[in-house]
Amino acid sequence: MNILITGCNGQLGNEMQLLSRENVQHSYFFTDVEELDITDSEAVEAFVEFNAIDCIVNCAAYTAVDKAEENEELCDLLNNVAPGHLAKAVGKRGGIMVQVSTDYVFDGTNHIPYTESEPTCPNSVYGRTKLAGEQIVMANCTNAMIIRTAWLYSTFGNNFVKTMIRLGKEKETLGVIFDQVGTPTCARDLAHAIYAAINKGVVPGIYHFSNEGVISWYDFTKAIHRIAGITTCKVRPLHTEEYPTPAKRPHYSVLDKTKIKQTYGVEVPYWVDSLRECISSVVSYEL
Numbered sequence: 001m002n003i004l005i006t007g008c009n010g011q012l013g014n015e016m017q018l019l020s021r022e023n024v025q026h027s028y029f030f031t032d033v034e035e036l037d038i039t040d041s042e043a044v045e046a047f048v049e050f051n052a053i054d055c056i057v058n059c060a061a062y063t064a065v066d067k068a069e070e071n072e073e074l075c076d077l078l079n080n081v082a083p084g085h086l087a088k089a090v091g092k093r094g095g096i097m098v099q100v101s102t103d104y105v106f107d108g109t110n111h112i113p114y115t116e117s118e119p120t121c122p123n124s125v126y127g128r129t130k131l132a133g134e135q136i137v138m139a140n141c142t143n144a145m146i147i148r149t150a151w152l153y154s155t156f157g158n159n160f161v162k163t164m165i166r167l168g169k170e171k172e173t174l175g176v177i178f179d180q181v182g183t184p185t186c187a188r189d190l191a192h193a194i195y196a197a198i199n200k201g202v203v204p205g206i207y208h209f210s211n212e213g214v215i216s217w218y219d220f221t222k223a224i225h226r227i228a229g230i231t232t233c234k235v236r237p238l239h240t241e242e243y244p245t246p247a248k249r250p251h252y253s254v255l256d257k258t259k260i261k262q263t264y265g266v267e268v269p270y271w272v273d274s275l276r277e278c279i280s281s282v283v284s285y286e287l
Helices: 011-020 041-050 072-092 125-140 160-170 187-200 217-228 258-264 271-286
Strands: 002-006 027-031 055-058 096-102 144-149 173-177 205-208 234-238
Touching: 002 011, 011 027, 011 187, 041 072, 055 072, 055 187, 072 096, 072 125, 096 125, 096 187, 125 144, 144 187, 160 173, 160 217, 160 271, 173 217, 187 258, 187 271, 205 258, 217 234, 217 271
Parallel strands: 002 027, 002 055, 055 096, 096 144, 144 205, 173 234
Antiparallel strands: none
16 A cells, blocks of 8 residues: 655654554555645646555644634644645555544533534634544545544653653753643554554444553643653643643643554553653663
């Protein structure tokens, strides 16, 4: 199978590149904006046709949640219009589209884990554009898999884990939100799940994936510092109101992963175990 992976320089894209070495039965095309402008419909269609692409995994997105409130047009272009181009191009060939989405399609008012059938209700520009992206992908490609995730981090790029390690080393005190809860997702685990779906055969539909467990951002930070051996920074809990942001955050972002586990036989690691592996890699790299 010829697989196009867009956004290859991001957190998930880099993990997809690494794991491609364990999935050598496929041929890969890794692109970022320099190699393929996914907002250009003609360029996308030409690339897909010329390279006989059978499957697209779209890891590209506008993910600056707060900046999106002032850049709605660009956010919509990357999160909605561009995925539509990709889905249309591969859909014409009867191929597969894997679109990565987000917990932000929900408003976070639940108190039990969100299933795929829950009504969506985004309350941010980012969430609305990602939901629109889901819809246009499914409309343009009959073999589409939407995979929603949350609290993504990796050894690659900038993310919450790396930021908390850096701030923990720089500061004596640090305030972190404690009244927003969810589940961290190691990008490598998400990449494993995507490959599992591709290799087993994509069953079209919406799926949820994160690691197992439930914590707050405050608890997450405490665990990051503990595992990284940071003992000189005192972390204190903050209410959401004490740290206002342009975009509203969901207070509850826990995703029910039953469907993806049953459909593809995916084993989902506990968040602490994946975090420990990630931090070990980050620290080793810094040394």
